[in-house]
Amino acid sequence: SYNRWKSITIEEGLMGFFDDAQEMLDKGVSMAKGAVSGVAVEQQGFVKGFVRLCNDGWDQGWHERNGGNATYRLTPEDLSSCRSYFYDTPSSWVPLGLAAPGMRCSFFLATRAGGFMRNVALDPDASLGIVELNAEGDAWRIVWGFKNGGMPTSEFASHVLIHEARAAATEGASRVLYHAHPVNVVALSAVLPLEARTFTRALWKAMTESVIAFPEGIGVVPWMVPGGPDIARATADLMDAYAACVWAQHGLFCSGVDFDATFGLMHTVEKAADIYVRARLLNGGGDFPNTIPDAGLRAIAAMYGFTVNEAFLEV
Ligand code: 13P
Ligand code: ZN
Numbered sequence: 001s002y003n004r005w006k007s008i009t010i011e012e013g014l015m016g017f018f019d020d021a022q023e024m025l026d027k028g029v030s031m032a033k034g035a036v037s038g039v040a041v042e043q044q045g046f047v048k049g050f051v052r053l054c055n056d057g058w059d060q061g062w063h064e065r066n067g068g069n070a071t072y073r074l075t076p077e078d079l080s081s082c083r084s085y086f087y088d089t090p091s092s093w094v095p096l097g098l099a100a101p102g103m104r105c106s107f108f109l110a111t112r113a114g115g116f117m118r119n120v121a122l123d124p125d126a127s128l129g130i131v132e133l134n135a136e137g138d139a140w141r142i143v144w145g146f147k148n149g150g151m152p153t154s155e156f157a158s159h160v161l162i163h164e165a166r167a168a169a170t171e172g173a174s175r176v177l178y179h180a181h182p183v184n185v186v187a188l189s190a191v192l193p194l195e196a197r198t199f200t201r202a203l204w205k206a207m208t209e210s211v212i213a214f215p216e217g218i219g220v221v222p223w224m225v226p227g228g229p230d231i232a233r234a235t236a237d238l239m240d241a242y243a244a245c246v247w248a249q250h251g252l253f254c255s256g257v258d259f260d261a262t263f264g265l266m267h268t269v270e271k272a273a274d275i276y277v278r279a280r281l282l283n284g285g286g287d288f289p290n291t292i293p294d295a296g297l298r299a300i301a302a303m304y305g306f307t308v309n310e311a312f313l314e315v
Contacts (some may be wrong), residue, residue, distance in 0.1 A: 016221050018060070018215060019086070031047045031060075033199070037086075037087075038124075038145075040082065040085045041082045041085050041103050041125065041130070041145070044122045046072060046075075046078050047124060047128070049072075049258070049259040050072050050128065051120055051121050051124055051128075053070060053259045053262070054111065054117045054120035054121070054127075055118075055120060055245040056263060057070075057180050057239045057266070058117040060180075060182070060267070060270075061182075062181055062183075063117035063118065065116065066115055066116050067181040067251070068178075068179050068180040068268065069111045069153035069155050069159070070110070070153075070176070070177065070179065071109065071110045071152075071153070071161055072108065072109040073106055073108055073167070073175045074107040074108065074109065074130070078107075078268045079107055079300065083144075085145055086130070090142060091141045092141060093134055093140070094139060094141065095138065095159050096133075096137075096140055096141050096157050096160060097229050098157055098160075098161060099138040099226070100133070100138070100164040101136065102168060103133050104135050104136060104137040105133060105134070105137075106133045106137075107131070107132050107133075107143070108130070108133070108152070108160070108163070109131075110129060110152040110154050110159070111128060112126070112127055112150040112151070112152070113151050113152060113153050113156075114150075114154075114156045115127045117267075119190075125144075125145045126146070126147045126150065128233055129142050129145030129146035129150065130145055131143065131156070133160065136189055137160075148222075154226070154238055155226060155227060157228070158179075158226075158232040158235055158236070158253075159177050159179075160232075161232040161235070161237065162177055162184050163255075164171050164233070164236065165237075166239055166243070167187070168240070169240055169241070170257070174255050174257055175256075175258065176255065176257070176259055176261070177253065177255050177262070178253070178254045178262045178263065179251060179253050179254075180251055180252055181250070181251040182251065182252055182266065182269075184270055184276075185251065185252045185269060186251060186285065187273070187277055188202070188246075189246055189248040189249055189250075191280075195220055196217055196218060196238070196242070196312075197217070197311070197312050199217075199218055199220050200217035200218055200309070200312050203272040203273060203276060204217075204272075204312070205291035205292045206275045206279065206291065206292075207272040207275050208292065208300065209268055209272075210269075210272045211308055213264065213265055213269070214243060214265060214268070215301060215307060216242055216243055216309045217241075217309045217312050218242050219238030219239060219244070219245035220238075220245065220248065221238065221245060221246065223250065224247070231247070235247070239253070243255050244265055244266075252266060252269060252270070254266040255310075267280065294313045294314045298313065
């Protein structure tokens, strides 16, 4: 009121004005920073590549509802180009449920738990987030994204443990992990023995490109409850040796050095499974009259100059 205004000194009035102005400015800066930070991080090459992978997987029909998830382990260059856009105050630390000391202090771009792959491209900073692992590799916190609440995929523990295994197996080159629910791979897990050799041979022999895409073969984890440390350990143990691993009656995990390699591996495994399933339907089950012979698989490896997993070939 007029009287109240009259009762304070000019200095007090000005101080109040500047306090309010500062508060408004701070709010404005923080809102502007939030908006800029979303856009700035979304413009990074690794985020664009990640968004494209999610969208391409949706287009392929591999992601019903919230099915599937993905993570990318940031390079030091990725980190320095977007660190200034991270939250001033990260979330508090959340236990991972297991320890992956080889991944200590790493940063991961991850899909949101319960998020739909079809929504990622529309709203990357709500569908995705960047998560930091602590110095022990046993807890994480959110440093960017997951706007409107949210947290990394329920399979985050599996992702971190598999990243640790794949980084060790590839001298640090492997950076992308992608989990999807492709229909033919899951269908095959209903009828084939759940072990790596049989699965690998079925896919290698169905299509010429298979042995080129996964010369070490693919692993198979029997049906397990997802989300916990047991399936994480079982998968990471196998992915020491394999870049891809089937989860029976569930889906497939693929890893790679970049988004193309990882998406391409998922695509190739699923396409080979599709061909195998169709051939089996046409044939009414049983052995196929025509498949690539073991000598042919060795000849492909010789022609293209890679090593094929001999344990999965017949002598
Ligand atoms: P999230 O939504 O938690 O990533 O789970 C999806 C999924 O495929 C679980 O296996
Ligand atoms: Zn799944």
